[in-house]
Amino acid sequence: MFTYLEKKPMRWSLFASGLILIFxxxxxxxxxxxxxxxxxxxxxxxxxxxxxxxxxxxxxxxxVKGKTFAMYDWAAWWPEELYKGFExxxxxxxxxxxxxxxxxxxxxFRLNPKTPYDYWLTNPKSLHYMKEWNQLEMVNHxxxxxxxxxxxxxxxxxxxxxxxKYCVLTTLGYDAYVVNxxxxxxxxxxxxxWKFVFxxxxxxxxxxxxxxxxxxxxxxxxxxxxxxxxxxxxxxLKAAEEALLKLKPNIMSFDxxxxxxxxxxxxxxxxxxxxDYLALGSLIGPKxxxxxxxxxxxxxxxxxxxxxxxxxxxxxxxHLFLNYLYRPENFATLINGVAYGHGHIQIEDLLTExxxxxxxPPEGYRQKCEVLMPPAFTGEGExxxxxxxxxxxx
Amino acid sequence: xxSLRTDRLLLVLVVGGYLLLWGPIIVLGIFSFNSSAFGVKWxxxxxxxxxxxxxxxxxxxxxxxxxxxxxxxxMVATGIGTIAGYGLFKYxxxxxxxxxxxxxxxxxxxxVIMAGALLVYFTQIIHVPLGYPTIIIAHISFSAPLAxxxxxxxxQRIDWSLEEASIDLGADRLTTWRKVTxxxxxxxxxxxxxxxxxxxFNDFTITYFVxxxxxxxxxxxxxxxxxxxxxxxxxxAISLIFIITPTIGILVLSYFQREKQFTR
Numbered sequence: 001m002f003t004y005l006e007k008k009p010m011r012w013s014l015f016a017s018g019l020i021l022i023f024x025x026x027x028x029x030x031x032x033x034x035x036x037x038x039x040x041x042x043x044x045x046x047x048x049x050x051x052x053x054x055x056x057x058x059x060x061x062x063x064v065k066g067k068t069f070a071m072y073d074w075a076a077w078w079p080e081e082l083y084k085g086f087e088x089x090x091x092x093x094x095x096x097x098x099x100x101x102x103x104x105x106x107x108x109f110r111l112n113p114k115t116p117y118d119y120w121l122t123n124p125k126s127l128h129y130m131k132e133w134n135q136l137e138m139v140n141h142x143x144x145x146x147x148x149x150x151x152x153x154x155x156x157x158x159x160x161x162x163x164x165k166y167c168v169l170t171t172l173g174y175d176a177y178v179v180n181x182x183x184x185x186x187x188x189x190x191x192x193x194w195k196f197v198f199x200x201x202x203x204x205x206x207x208x209x210x211x212x213x214x215x216x217x218x219x220x221x222x223x224x225x226x227x228x229x230x231x232x233x234x235x236x237l238k239a240a241e242e243a244l245l246k247l248k249p250n251i252m253s254f255d256x257x258x259x260x261x262x263x264x265x266x267x268x269x270x271x272x273x274x275x276d277y278l279a280l281g282s283l284i285g286p287k288x289x290x291x292x293x294x295x296x297x298x299x300x301x302x303x304x305x306x307x308x309x310x311x312x313x314x315x316x317x318x319h320l321f322l323n324y325l326y327r328p329e330n331f332a333t334l335i336n337g338v339a340y341g342h343g344h345i346q347i348e349d350l351l352t353e354x355x356x357x358x359x360x361p362p363e364g365y366r367q368k369c370e371v372l373m374p375p376a377f378t379g380e381g382e383x384x385x386x387x388x389x390x391x392x393x394x
Numbered sequence: 395x396x397s398l399r400t401d402r403l404l405l406v407l408v409v410g411g412y413l414l415l416w417g418p419i420i421v422l423g424i425f426s427f428n429s430s431a432f433g434v435k436w437x438x439x440x441x442x443x444x445x446x447x448x449x450x451x452x453x454x455x456x457x458x459x460x461x462x463x464x465x466x467x468x469m470v471a472t473g474i475g476t477i478a479g480y481g482l483f484k485y486x487x488x489x490x491x492x493x494x495x496x497x498x499x500x501x502x503x504x505x506v507i508m509a510g511a512l513l514v515y516f517t518q519i520i521h522v523p524l525g526y527p528t529i530i531i532a533h534i535s536f537s538a539p540l541a542x543x544x545x546x547x548x549x550q551r552i553d554w555s556l557e558e559a560s561i562d563l564g565a566d567r568l569t570t571w572r573k574v575t576x577x578x579x580x581x582x583x584x585x586x587x588x589x590x591x592x593x594x595f596n597d598f599t600i601t602y603f604v605x606x607x608x609x610x611x612x613x614x615x616x617x618x619x620x621x622x623x624x625x626x627x628x629x630x631a632i633s634l635i636f637i638i639t640p641t642i643g644i645l646v647l648s649y650f651q652r653e654k655q656f657t658r
Contacts, residue, residue, distance in 0.1 A: 070607040075452065075615050077622035095608040096452065098618030100598075108603060111510055112517040112524070116607050257621060264435075276622070 047089070051346070052327045053145035059316045063092060066314030069321065071096045072105065073121035079337035086324055092317055102126055109135060109309065118312035119321065121304055124160035124371050125215075127167055128378075130307060136166045137308040143319035144168065146326035155343035158303070160371050166307055168322050170334070172341035173273035173302035174361055174369065175216055178281075178290045183207070183268045192293035194224030197269060198243055201250035207268035208247075209261065212254040214389040215372050216300050217244070220271065223297045223370075230373045232381040241388040248392060265289075273302060275339045278358040294361045298368035304340075335359065341366070419637055426630035443631040456615040457635060463526065463611060464595035464643075467533040471594075472586045474534065475541020476579060482542065483549045494546075497539045508536070509603035516604060524606030532604045533594045540593070541586035548582035584647050591647075592640030612636070 041061065045054045054060070063069070071083075075098035083094050097117070099105035106126045109115050113135050122130075130136045141148055147168055156164045177197055179186060184204060190196040197208065198221075210217050219229030221240040231237060252267065261267045262280055270277060274292040281290035306322060308315050324330060332350030335342050339358035351359075375381045429440040447453055482494050500508060512532045516522045556578065560570040576583075598613040605614065616632055623629065 074622050075610075075618035080452075097605070097607060097610045098615055100602070100614070100617035100621070104602065107510075108513070111513045111603070114517065116523075 044090070049327060049329065053149065053323075055143050055145070055320050055323050059140070059143040059319050062316035063314060063320040064090060066092070066317055068093045068095050069119070069314055069317035070117045070312060071119045071121075071321075072099060072115075072117040073119070074098060077338060079333055082325065082330060082333060085330070086321055089324070090320065092314075092320075106130075109133075112311075114311035115309060116311045116313055117309050118314045119318045120307050120309055121170065122307055123305065124303060124373070125377055127160060127305055127307055128374050130309070131166055135310050137310055137312070137315050138165050139168060139308065140319060143316070144323045144326070146323045150326050150328065150331070150344050150346050152343040152345050158371070159373060160303060160305070167305035169303050169305055169343050170325070171304045171338060172343065172366070173275060173304070174292075174294065174341060174365075175211070175220065175272060175300035175302050176274050176295055177269060177271045177293050178274050178277040179204075179293060180262075180265055180268045180289050181291050182265060182289045184291075186291045186293075192295055194220065194295045194297055194299075196293065197271065198224050198247055200269075201247070204250070204268045206250050207252055207266065208250050209253050209255050209258045209267045209270045209272075210251055211272050212256045214385050215376055217254075217271070217392075218385050218388055219300045219370070219372060219376065223295065223299055226297060229300055229370045230376040230381070232375050232379075232384070234384065237384045237388065241391065244388065244392050254393070273340075275341070275358050279339055282354070292358075292361075294365055296368070298365075298370065301366065301369040301371050303371060422630050422633055423637075426634055443628050446628060447631045447635075452610075453612070453615060453632065456610050456612040457639075459526075459609060460595050460612040461639070463529055463533065463601075464591050466530050467537060467594040468587050468591045468643075470530070471534045471537040471590050472541050472583055475538040475586055476545050476583055478538065479542040479545025479549065479582070480575070480579070483546055497542050500536045501539050505536075505599040506603075509600040512600065513603040524604055525609055526606075528604040528606065529601055529609060529611075532600050533597065536597075536600060537590040537593055540589050541582075544586045544589065545579065545582045548579060548585075552578050584650065588644050588647050591643040595640055595643075596636060 041054075041057045044060055048054050055063075069086075069092050071094055073096065083096065086092070087094055099108075102123050102125075105120070105122070106129060109120075109126075109130065110133065113133065120126075127136075141164075151169065155169050158164075158169070161167050176192075177194075179191070179196075188196055188200065188203060190200050196203075201208075218237075218240055221243050222229045222231050222236060225236065225239050225243060227233070227236045227240075253261075255261070256272070257276070258267060258270065259280060262270055262277060263284065274294070277290050278288065278292060281288040306318070308318050312318070325334065326344065328344070328346045328350060331342070331344045332347040335344070335347060336350075336352050336355045339355045341359050341361065348356075376385065425436075426443060427439050427441065428436055429442070430437040478497070482490060482497075509532070512528075512535070513524075516524060516528045522528055557570055557574050560574045561567070565573065596613060597611075598617060601611050602614055602617075605611070610618075612632070612635065616629065616636075619629065619632075
C-alpha cells in the first residue's frame with residue numbers, strides 16, 4: 001500500500017516556471033550576437049586603407065543584403081578580432097560553427113550536399129572530394145582584388161587547385177618535427193634530417209610521438225626515404241612500411257596534438273606542425289625549449305584553404321571576408337596570432353619577431369615540401385597505406 | 395572483531411570506489427584554478443580562466459544552446475517516454491512485445507550510424523533544414539526509450555489496485571490519471587529526467603551530424619577547441635561546466651521529487 005508522506009501540493013507550476021525562464025533567457029540572449037549597423041558602398045570605399053582595394057559594388061551589396069555569413073572552421077585558433085572587425089565594419093553577422101575534425105566535416109557535406117555554409121576552412125583532400133562531388137562554388141576572382149594583389153603567384157599555381165578556381169590559401173603548416181632541447185642536443189649530426197627521427201632512437205629513448213594520421217606519418221616516412229610522399233609505388237611503400245615497423249618500438253604514442261605530454265616534457269621528439277609546438281613552448285617560460293627541425297629531405301605541407309560550399313546562402317560575404325582578410329594589417333593579425341606559414345607578399349614588416357621565428361622555414365624550403373594529393377588518399381595508394389597503418393597500429 | 399574488520403574493509407572499498415569515480419573530477423576542478431596555462435604542475439591559485447571563459451562569447455553562446463536543447467529534450471522525451479511506458483504496460487494489443495523490443499533500437503545501434511541515418515532522413519527524405527528542431531528531435535528519439543524503460547521498471551512495482559479503487563470511488567479516468575497515476579509514476583518521471591538531461595547536454599556524436607548553421611553546442615565547441623587551443627586549463631574550466639550544469643539539473647529535479655515522497 002502506498003501512503004503519501006506529505007500533503008503539500010506538487011510544485012509543478014514552479015518547475016514549469018523554471019523551464020520557461022530558461023527559454024526566456026535563451027531567447028533574450030540570442031540578439032546579443034547581433035552585429036553592427038550596415039554601411040553604404042560609398043562609405044565602405046572611403047574606409048579602404050591605403051594599398052587595398054574594395055570589392056565591386058555588386059559583391060558588397062549582395063553580401064550586406066544577406067545579413068549573415070555562415071562560417072565553418074576550427075574553434076579557438078584564429079584571432080577573434082578578425083571576426084569582430086569584419087562584423088563591426090560591414091554590419092554582417094558572422095554565424096560560426098566549429099568542426100572537431102576536417103574528415104568528419106567532409107562526411108557531413110557528403111551526407112548533406114546542401115549544408116548551408118558560405119565559408120569552409122579546409123584542406124586539399126576535402127577540396128579534391130568536394131570538387132569531385134560538384135559541391136563547390138568557383139571563386140569569383142573579380143570579387144577579391146586584395147587576394148589577387150597580395151597572394152604569391154606560385155601559390156596561385158599550386159598543385160592542390162589546378163587553375164586556381166575553387167579555393168584561397170590562408171595558412172601553410174610545415175608538418176616536420178620538433179625536439180625538446182632540454183633533453184636533446186640540437187647539434188646532433190643527424191638533425192635536422194628525418195634520420196634523427198628514424199635512426200636516433202638511442203638518443204631520444206622512445207620518447208617520440210607521431211601524428212595519429214596515416215597519410216601524414218607514411219608521407220613523411222617516404223620523404224625520409226627520399227621518395228614522394230604521394231608515391232603509389234609498392235616497392236617504395238614497402239620500404240616505408242619496414243622503416244616504420246623498425247621505428248615502432250621507439251614510438252611512445254600516436255597523437256595528433258599531444259599538448260599535455262609535450263608541456264609536461266614527457267615527450268622529447270614530436271612529429272607534427274612545428275608552429276603549433278613552438279607556440280606551446282613559449283608558454284613554458286622565457287626560454288622556449290623547442291627547436292624546429294626542417295628536414296632537408298622535405299616534409300608534408302598542410303595548407304588551410306577557404307572554399308565556398310554550394311549550399312551557402314551568402315557566397316558574396318565569403319568574398320568580402322576574403323578581401324578583408326587579405327588587407328595586410330588583417331593578414332598580419334592572423335599570422336601573428338597563429339604563427340603559421342603563408343603566401344601573403346606584403347606583411348613581412350608587420351610581423352612580430354616571434355611570429356617570424358616560429359613560422360619561417362629555411363629559404364626555399366617550401367619547394368622541397370609536398371602537399372598530400374589524390375594518389376595518396378584514393379584507390380590503391382590509400383589501400384596500401386591503410387595496410388601499413390594497420391600493421392603499425394597493431 | 396571479525397565484524398569490525400569487515401566493516402573497515404567495506405569502508406575502504408566504498409572510499410576507494412568513490413575516489414575512483416570522483417578523483418578525476420576533483421583533480422580537474424582543482425587544476426582549473428591553476429595559473430599555469432597547461433596545468434601540468436601547480437603554480438598559483440587563480441580564477442582568471444573562469445573570467446576568460448565567461449568573457450568568451452562563443453563559449454557562453456554554446457552553453458546557452460546546450461541548455462536550451464537539453465531542457466526541451468528532457469521535457470518532451472520524459473513525457474513521451476512516460477506515456478509510452480504506461481501504454482506498453484497497461485494495454486494489451488497486437489504487436490506490443492515487438493514494440494517494446496523495438497524501442498531499444500535507438501539505444502543499441504552505434505550512435506554514429508544512427509546520427510548519419512538521421513542526417514540523411516532530415517535532409518534527403520523529409521527535407522527539414524538542420525537546426526534546433528532537428529537536434530531536439532534526434533535527441534528525443536534517442537532519449538525517450540530511456541524514459542520508457544525507467545517507467546516500465548517503476549510500473550512493475552506499483553500497486554495498481556489504487557487506480558482501480560479511484561475509479562470504483564467515482565473518479566473519472568482523467569482525474570484518476572492526474573491524482574493517482576501521475577503521483578505514482580513521479581519517481582520514474584524524475585529518474586528519467588535526471589538521466590536524459592545530462593545525456594542530452596553532453597551529447598556530441600548525434601548533435602554533430604544533425605546540427606545546422608549557428609547551433610554549435612558546448613560539446614561541439616569543446617571538441618573543436620581541443621585541436622588548436624593553447625589553453626588546456628580553459629578546457630578544464632569548461633569541463634567543469636559539463637559536470638556542474640547536469641549536477642544542478644539533477645539537484646533541482648531531486649528537490650522537486652522530494653516534494654512528493656512515497657513509501658510502501
